[in-house]
Amino acid sequence: MSDFREQALHYHAHPVPGKISIELTKPAETVKDLALAYSPGVAEPVREIAADPANAYKYTGKGNMVAVITNGTAILGLGNLGPLASKPVMEGKALLFKRFAGLDSIDIEVKHRTTEDFINTVANIADTFGGINLEDIKAPECFEIEKALIERCSIPVFHDDQHGTAIVTAAGMLNALEVQGKAIEDAIIVCLGAGAAAVACMELLIKCGALREHIYMLDRKGVIHTRRDDLNEYKQLFANNTDKRTLQDVIEDADVFVGVSGPNLLAADDLKLMADRPVVFACSNPDPEIDPQLAHAARNDLIMATGRSDYPNQVNNVLCFPFIFRGALDVRASEINDEMKIAAVEAIRSIAKELVPAEVLTAAGIDKLEFGAKYIIPKPMDPRLLPRIAKAVAQAAVDSGVAQIDMPENYMA
């Protein structure tokens, strides 16, 4: 067993199995405590909530609780390994919610026969939570699931692999193109992968200025083009009117490569075909589309990012989901809309341009970080992420009319 594999398994198994547990927020020692916590005292908040459901935010943990829900059909880049196998990833997301945003989070892995079954299961338990983070559900079902749940639930429902990834990708991409001296409007973009992350990333890049006709998206069968008759409605939006058919065809002279597909799918020789000063986001987890060492050996004018923490420029949705939910829950937003997503993009990208706090350097084990090719996006342990993103998102929710309460006074001051 490799040393790292052994360490990872040991980490998950000891001192107790798993990564999360539940703790009490109220005393429960005396007879009086128990009388308040349970019978008869508990009847009082029950009556209050029955009279007005909004009182659930006052008397229960609902407002600080996010459910991480999956069916295990697209676990990282490992594929459809089923709900139970996805549990370590979902516990991991819960860990990150708590660690970075103080949000309580519980993982729920759903076994189901039909997409409708899954939607019904989630919709039927939704009121328990302040928000729902859908995770690792494969395309195209994820699109239908998210749409139906947004319609049926009164709390924010957010498919992290779509929108969390897209927000962080857009923030990193705008910064990377700025460093490379390129405008997003001019960039020729290759997107390897045509699933949840790919479709959302490209749609958000378009909202940030990219031109749809400059995007070449590929799935397992190659380039998505207008003469294909096997495209689902989501891929069809990216059907390019082109004679190019392969990754090699489209990557020649491209400015940007975004990989949200699987491991080791981009060869060093393909990378050499790209335009000068390219941007390469190889975001498949745990193994990127191209190994960064291989990429840097192939050319020295690129900006490279991966989804991993052990290389510079980690483009990973961890930079978004804890903070966007924090902001959304704190103003009881009924949804996470485009205004809130764009506010998160701007907040993330602005932090990367400022001086880096000493504690971030210590945690990263480096002496210096400065906006540039090796630092286009903040580190996940940056303490500025929480106040800046949550505040920008909460404000955007209030301004766009989806907040159900006012901005809290001195919020995140």
Ligand SMILES: NC(=O)C1=CN([C@@H]2O[C@H](COP(=O)(O)OP(=O)(O)OC[C@H]3O[C@@H](n4cnc5c(N)ncnc54)[C@H](OP(=O)(O)O)[C@@H]3O)[C@@H](O)[C@H]2O)C=CC1
């Ligand atoms: N860094 C980050 O923050 C994130 C990274 N990701 C990564 O993105 C990847 C995809 O995740 P997600 O979108 O949720 O999964 P989906 O299952 O929704 O989509 C996977 C897509 O990848 C395509 N694909 C798989 N293998 C190949 C291949 N050999 N050649 C071309 N295309 C291929 C599939 O093609 P087809 O349609 O033909 O089946 C499909 O379009 C994963 O590796 C995941 O780890 C995802 C979210 C966040």
Ligand SMILES: CC(=O)C(=O)O
């Ligand atoms: C990071 C993440 O959510 C993924 O790779 O699926």
Ligand SMILES: [Mg+2]
């Ligand atoms: Mg995921």
